[in-house]
Amino acid sequence: MPRLSAARLRDRYETILDAAEQVLGRGGFAEASVGDVARQAGVSDGLIYRYFDNKQALRDAVLARFYGRVLEGAQIAVGRQEGFRERLLALIETHLRLFRDDRALCRLFIAEVRVAADYPGSSLQELNRRYTGVLEKVLRQGVAEGAVSPGFDARLVRDMLYGGMEHVAWRSVNGRATLDVSGTARKILALLLGGLAATPA
Amino acid sequence: MPRLSAARLRDRYETILDAAEQVLGRGGFAEASVGDVARQAGVSDGLIYRYFDNKQALRDAVLARFYGRVLEGAQIAVGRQEGFRERLLALIETHLRLFRDDRALCRLFIAEVRVAADYPGSSLQELNRRYTGVLEKVLRQGVAEGAVSPGFDARLVRDMLYGGMEHVAWRSVNGRATLDVSGTARKILALLLGGLAATPA
Amino acid sequence: MPRLSAARLRDRYETILDAAEQVLGRGGFAEASVGDVARQAGVSDGLIYRYFDNKQALRDAVLARFYGRVLEGAQIAVGRQEGFRERLLALIETHLRLFRDDRALCRLFIAEVRVAADYPGSSLQELNRRYTGVLEKVLRQGVAEGAVSPGFDARLVRDMLYGGMEHVAWRSVNGRATLDVSGTARKILALLLGGLAATPA
Amino acid sequence: MPRLSAARLRDRYETILDAAEQVLGRGGFAEASVGDVARQAGVSDGLIYRYFDNKQALRDAVLARFYGRVLEGAQIAVGRQEGFRERLLALIETHLRLFRDDRALCRLFIAEVRVAADYPGSSLQELNRRYTGVLEKVLRQGVAEGAVSPGFDARLVRDMLYGGMEHVAWRSVNGRATLDVSGTARKILALLLGGLAATPA
DNA sequence: AATGAATGAGACTTCATTCAT
DNA sequence: GATGAATGAAGTCTCATTCAT
Known part of the structure; x- marks a missing residue:
């Protein structure tokens, strides 16, 4: 009692x-x-x-809670949309918004977690897997809808997108500029889907 | 004396x-x-x-020297090639190879530098700018050759590519897997140029 | 209420x-x-x-209760016997058995009590006095019976016996060996009564 | 340099x-x-x-140095004498003097060392063994001289003597009384050699 | 130029004890 | 009576940095 x-x-x-x-x-x-x-x-x-238990446990709890929020936010955002394009856009926007609104924690994550000696195999990595799983599901939908050509290495796409967004967002956020979430998201979407190559006229 | x-x-x-x-x-x-x-x-x-002067200065000197090497390596690698595609591929390969061969320093860079409070405006950032400038030059060549559609936000492309590569490489390197540099490089190149979208038959 | x-x-x-x-x-x-x-x-x-009242008081209470048990045990053991020799042997056996059966508390006693700054004058010392008093009574009986030569410094004998037993027992107990109570007791009794000296044939 | x-x-x-x-x-x-x-x-x-290295190491060094001194002192004291009786007396006196003159360290030794979890097998125990070995040698001499009846359990005698002296000395030292080293030593010697038993007239 | 002994601040952590509930 | 959350002092140990030699 x-x-x-x-x-x-x-x-x-x-x-x-x-x-x-x-x-x-x-x-x-x-x-x-x-x-x-x-x-x-x-x-x-x-x-x-x-x-x-100790300082590490405190840090891990902070990050786990944060990640939980992030995961939930992504699932909700994606769940609100219907088509592949819209879902992907929503995911990108949500992710970018994270950096804008949770700068400090993103910083912590970049700086300490991914690089920590015990990250592989940790519960944080498990959360990370579930988070990036959201994207993979969206991609599969894209393939199913015929919007994405099959045969892509899903893990590669996932890493390229998340890594890219992190860079894009972090540069702006750390440079004390204001991140234009929706504009940037649209540009990223376009690049990801269409690529750089000039379309043969 | x-x-x-x-x-x-x-x-x-x-x-x-x-x-x-x-x-x-x-x-x-x-x-x-x-x-x-x-x-x-x-x-x-x-x-x-x-x-x-102090421990920080030591760290910064280590990273600056490392970055100098990296920059030089990229310039040489790109200089060896002729066409846009080849140059871009060389750049990607060089970058990926970095992670495979200099794991410890890449780790240090990811963990501490980009995230350091004084990174914006530092000499390291200047080196970084020159490094990514190599890519920008290649991209401009691509536009000139007609291989890349103009109108792309070069900084965005740059960040997406470097951020993406970092993620891809780090995951493999940190996961103690061996990074297949040339295979991965080719996949990244394809994704970057062609995008995800299914080509309309 | x-x-x-x-x-x-x-x-x-x-x-x-x-x-x-x-x-x-x-x-x-x-x-x-x-x-x-x-x-x-x-x-x-x-x-x-x-x-x-506090941690010390708790410790003292533990030791006092233990000492009470020990005292009672000694009195009972001695009371069961009749002659001097038998009583002394019973006392020695009881004391040795203590170490074998209450290793942890004996340890506590050795380590902390006798050495504590406030031991002289404490109630524990009073209990100790009563405990060793049992031996003194036995010795007096020995003198009365003519088995012990008078003129011995009773306190010295007492300290030599108890100190010696403690050493003997603790070494065996702490060394994780099993203490042979009755055999050891007999040897101690012989030594105490007869001394080391070779009897002139 | x-x-x-x-x-x-x-x-x-x-x-x-x-x-x-x-x-x-x-x-x-x-x-x-x-x-x-x-x-x-x-x-x-x-x-x-x-x-x-740490606090324990500091304590151990203190005790080892102390024990070294003690050992040396005992060896010198014994070496100065010739016959068995004299040697034994010298040993007893030296030991008692220790308590009188090095009260604090004896206290430390009693309180912490013998009782420490890692004492068995430690280098301190080894020193202890060598110290008590001095007595054993003296006893063997006593047997050789015919002054001590063979067949005694040397370890038992050793423990009874050292334990007894510790008690005797500690009581006096801790009770803030002054220890009469040579008088006490003589009494202990007499008890150890002759035992308690009344000599049949 | 080079050493490495020395400093001292500060880190994490434990725990006896108190007190609002 | 009983709880256990909360305190805060104290402890061990590390390490960047300085400076006499």
């Missing part, structure tokens, strides 16, 4: 996670101290360790 | 840089200690500070 | 003490945490402090 | 060891902080770790 309501507990947890999100986003994992997180959350240093 | 000849000085500098390259490549900036670098270089801790 | 009956209270107290005995026995005072004791007892951390 | 002379280095090492001896002697291992040792030695906290 906990004296603090489950809601209050949940609150604390979320408060700490929010704080960690902020602090980790500022300068990365190594630069952030647990004390910073505690101060940001308005709790004592020690309390962090009641909710998280 | 300098005791050490300029050549010897230069040697020391390179020795330390080599050591730093190794050590930083192993586990990133935060994990590497200046002492590790000194030990690897076979010099004292203190000597590092005669050649570099 | 106490909610818990006195019996229940007593139970709680004993439960906590039992738990503390276990936990303290495992690795000593510094290694044991109050939380460990609470968990072992199945109560909350806070409750410990309703029954004991 | 170390810039600090080997002597200076050795000094630092000894300084730290001396400080640790003091601090550890005061209240035991858990009570002592590395910072206390550093302050006592007049050096920074960090320097401790240049000379010792």
